[in-house]
Amino acid sequence: MIRPATTVISDAVSSGAPIAAPIDAPDTASVQRRFMANVASNAAYIGAQTVANLWMTPFLIGRMGVAAFGVIPLVHMVTAYLSVVTAALDSAVSRFLAIDLGRHDEQAANRTFNTALFGILAVTAGLSPLVVVIAVVFPTLFTVPAGWERDSSWLFALSAAAFFVTVIGEIFAVSPFVYSRFVWRNVVCLVGLAVRFGLIAALFLLLPARLWYAGAALLAGAVVCMGGYARLWRRLTPELHIRLSAFDLSRLHDLLSMSGWLVVNMAGAMLLQGTGLIVVNAYFGAAMTGSYAAVAQLALLIEYLAEAAAVVVRPVILAKYAHNDVAGVRSVASQAVRLLGLGLALPVGLLCGFGEPLLTLWLGSSFAHLSGLLVVLAAHLGLNLSVRPLLHVQNAYDKVKWPGIVTLISGVAALGLAVVLAHWGLWGYLGVAMAGALAWTVKNALYMPIYTAKIMGLRWWSYMPNMAPGIAGTLFVGGAAYALAQVGGADGWFALAALAAIVALVYAGFVWRVMLAPEDRRLIWNLAIRGMRSGALP
Numbered sequence: 001m002i003r004p005a006t007t008v009i010s011d012a013v014s015s016g017a018p019i020a021a022p023i024d025a026p027d028t029a030s031v032q033r034r035f036m037a038n039v040a041s042n043a044a045y046i047g048a049q050t051v052a053n054l055w056m057t058p059f060l061i062g063r064m065g066v067a068a069f070g071v072i073p074l075v076h077m078v079t080a081y082l083s084v085v086t087a088a089l090d091s092a093v094s095r096f097l098a099i100d101l102g103r104h105d106e107q108a109a110n111r112t113f114n115t116a117l118f119g120i121l122a123v124t125a126g127l128s129p130l131v132v133v134i135a136v137v138f139p140t141l142f143t144v145p146a147g148w149e150r151d152s153s154w155l156f157a158l159s160a161a162a163f164f165v166t167v168i169g170e171i172f173a174v175s176p177f178v179y180s181r182f183v184w185r186n187v188v189c190l191v192g193l194a195v196r197f198g199l200i201a202a203l204f205l206l207l208p209a210r211l212w213y214a215g216a217a218l219l220a221g222a223v224v225c226m227g228g229y230a231r232l233w234r235r236l237t238p239e240l241h242i243r244l245s246a247f248d249l250s251r252l253h254d255l256l257s258m259s260g261w262l263v264v265n266m267a268g269a270m271l272l273q274g275t276g277l278i279v280v281n282a283y284f285g286a287a288m289t290g291s292y293a294a295v296a297q298l299a300l301l302i303e304y305l306a307e308a309a310a311v312v313v314r315p316v317i318l319a320k321y322a323h324n325d326v327a328g329v330r331s332v333a334s335q336a337v338r339l340l341g342l343g344l345a346l347p348v349g350l351l352c353g354f355g356e357p358l359l360t361l362w363l364g365s366s367f368a369h370l371s372g373l374l375v376v377l378a379a380h381l382g383l384n385l386s387v388r389p390l391l392h393v394q395n396a397y398d399k400v401k402w403p404g405i406v407t408l409i410s411g412v413a414a415l416g417l418a419v420v421l422a423h424w425g426l427w428g429y430l431g432v433a434m435a436g437a438l439a440w441t442v443k444n445a446l447y448m449p450i451y452t453a454k455i456m457g458l459r460w461w462s463y464m465p466n467m468a469p470g471i472a473g474t475l476f477v478g479g480a481a482y483a484l485a486q487v488g489g490a491d492g493w494f495a496l497a498a499l500a501a502i503v504a505l506v507y508a509g510f511v512w513r514v515m516l517a518p519e520d521r522r523l524i525w526n527l528a529i530r531g532m533r534s535g536a537l538p
Contacts, residue, residue, distance in 0.1 A: 038182035042308035045186040045193075050301050052197045057294050058363055059201070063209045067145040070290025071152050072214050073297075074142060074281055077274045078134070079159045082127060083167070084266045092255045093171065095395055098178045098318055106239045114246035116255065117171050124164045131160040142278075145286045151211035158215025162222040169226030172233040179236055180315045188228030196221030264404035271411025272439055275418050276377075276432050283422040284429055292429055294363060295370050298351055299377040305347065306385035309340055314392040321396040330456060333393050334466050337449075339520060341386030341470020342511055348382040349474050349507075350500050353481020357490035376433040382474040384444040386467055390452040399455045406447050414439035469515045477507050 061069045093116040100109035134141070135157040139149035176185040199217035207213075233240065277296065281289040313336045320328035351358070355371035394403055414436050421431030449463035456462075480503045490496040512521070 038180065038312050039309070041183040041186040042312065045189050046301075046305050046308050048190055048193060049304060052193060053297055053301065054362065056197060056200065057297055060204070060214075061290070061294065061363070063204050064211070065145075066290035066294070067286040068148050068209075068211065068290070070281070070286055070288075070293050071142075071144055071148060071155065071211055073293035074277055074289060075138075075152065075156045075159050075215075076218075077277050078138075078142075079156065079163050080274065081270050082131075082160065082163055084263055084270055094174050094177055095318065095398075096255065097174055098315075099322065101178055101237070102322065109237075110240055110243065110246045111248040111251045112255075113171070113174075113240050114243055115248050115251040117168075117242065118244060118247045119252055119255070120168055120171055124168070127164075131157065135160070143281050143286045143289065148211055154212035155215040158212055158219050162215065162219040165219065165222040165226050169222065169229045172226070172229040175233040175236040175240070176229075177311075177315070181232070181236060182312065184232055185229075188225055188232065191228060192221040192225035195224045261400040261404040265400060265407045268404065268407030268409070268411035271415050272407070272436060272443070275411070275415045276436050279415070279418045279422050279432050280429055283432075288429060291367065291370060292373070292432075294367070295359070295374050296377055298358075298374060299381060302344065302347055302351070302378060302381045303385060306340065306344055306381070306388055309343065310336065310385075310388035310392070313389050317389070317392045317396055326456065329393060329396070330458065330462075333389050333452070334463065335520060336389035337386050337463060338466040338469055338517070340389065341382060341467055342473050342515060344382040344385055345470050345473030345477055346504060346507055348378055349477025349479075350481050350503065351378045352474075352478040353483075353503075354485050354490065354496060354500065357485055357496055361490075361493055361496060373430060373433055376430055376437055379474070379478070380437045380441055382470050383467060384440045386470045387444050387448045387463070390448050390463065393452050394455065397455050399451075402451060403448070406443060406451075410439045410443040473507065473511065473515065476510065477503060480506065 057069075060072070093112065097109060097112045097116075100112055135153045138144070138153050138156045142152075144152045173185060173188075176182065196217045199220055200214055203210075203213040203217065277289065277293055280292045284292075313332055316332050317329055320332060352375045355374040356368050359367045359371055359374065391403075394400055417435035417438070418432045421427060421435055422429075427434065445467065449467065450460045453460050453462040481500070484490070484499045484503065490499055
């Protein structure tokens with residue numbers, strides 16, 4: 001899985017100060033009217049992705065064995081490191097292009113778009129020789145099961161090609177983001193997901209098992225998504241055109257001035273996310289890599305869920321920032337952190353509490369002993385991912401230097417601690433997972449809220465109280481689920497789903513009555529009413 005965020009901009013914008021001139025930024029009321037449809041479509045996509053991954057993992061393990069299966073997520077993790085030099089530019093483009101389009105400055109918007117597009121194409125061409133070299137030596141760099149060496153090289157090459165197609169497609173996908181058309185974007189994602197998993201299933205069912213099938217399916221899905229994004233780009237932003245003559249070196253400097261520190265941030269983030277699997281592969285072998293990767297899939301789904309929820313508020317934060325509404329930015333960010341923490345507490349708590357019966361039903365009884373690993377990988381996510389909306393505040397203020405430095409330091413620390421624990425044999429693979437969890441918590445739960453408050457001129461602890469409800473919710477759900485699991489009865493999918501539903505209903509009632517502030521209940525109620533009135537259309 002690949003991990004899975006104008007004319008010259010005025011000095012006020014590039015320095016992070018509020019924009020002084022009035023800007024026709026995306027209308028906040030319009031964004032809010034689409035909020036429920038956007039959230040629903042995000043939920044539908046995440047749900048489909050969850051079902052597909054939950055089915056695909058045991059499907060592939062059954063046809064290749066756990067050791068060979070482990071090569072697939074390992075390749076995807078290594079491939080994702082290429083995003084260090086591409087995703088940051090994409091993030092900067094979305095911010096600056098939103099401002100250009102909001103000002104109705106078509107000339108500036110075209111310079112921004114074409115500078116980003118041809119810049120990404122140049123980066124892709126520059127990285128291609130490196131990809132070829134890594135593909136050739138991949139079986140010697142990592143522990144690969146005997147007999148799968150050539151397949152692992154082809155898998156890496158195809159996965160890297162899919163990544164390049166994806167990042168090019170993301171430039172076109174900026175258009176539905178700017179206009180908050182997440183429904184249309186998610187339709188494209190769903191079609192790409194269906195192509196990817198449908199092709200994998202067909203190849204493994206009809207032909208002898210080969211690792212490169214996964215890379216070919218990933219590439220096919222990426223091509224379909226890029227085609228869909230291009231159609232949305234043409235429909236939503238007809239004023240934009242692909243023209244090499246619109247490439248502007250001065251505009252590239254503006255983009256890189258922000259994305260340069262985002263590159264540092266991405267490098268640290270990739271170390272935080274990818275350290276575990278690579279260290280496990282190096283110290284504990286291919287079979288443990290497959291087992292670790294299979295369990296990590298569940299934690300990874302929580303990250304996708306958090307990103308799908310957090311990205312919906314980004315246009316609102318940008319709109320309020322563009323109108324110098326500092327109080328509005330703080331209000332939206334505070335509510336988003338509090339509500340996201342409470343929302344994530346449910347899946348995180350259920351995973352931790354029902355870990356053993358879930359792994360038994362999903363992968364088999366031989367994986368039940370990994371329930372402790374699942375707890376270590378997932379327990380901290382409710383807290384650490386709840387602050388994801390604060391990233392959008394930092395990007396809006398163009399204050400990404402120190403977050404990038406701190407993220408890189410955290411990533412290096414996580415890698416170093418994981419290697420030390422693995423080398424000493426202390427706690428085994430659990431020690432590797434603990435290293436990542438500790439680094440994540442120091443960086444996200446402590447530094448992120450303090451730094452965001454500082455750049456907004458708030459007291460350092462301003463965002464801290466918004467994180468407490470999510471912590472309490474996770475403990476509540478996890479404790480209730482574990483208690484029910486000990487009583488027994490979760491010996492089938494239906495029984496496990498019934499127990500999870502009981503916990504979810506009790507938790508929802510508890511949150512609504514006790515843990516939500518009055519303004520949270522009003523927001524949810526108002527959004528629900530708007531969603532019913534506007535329907536599911538974007």
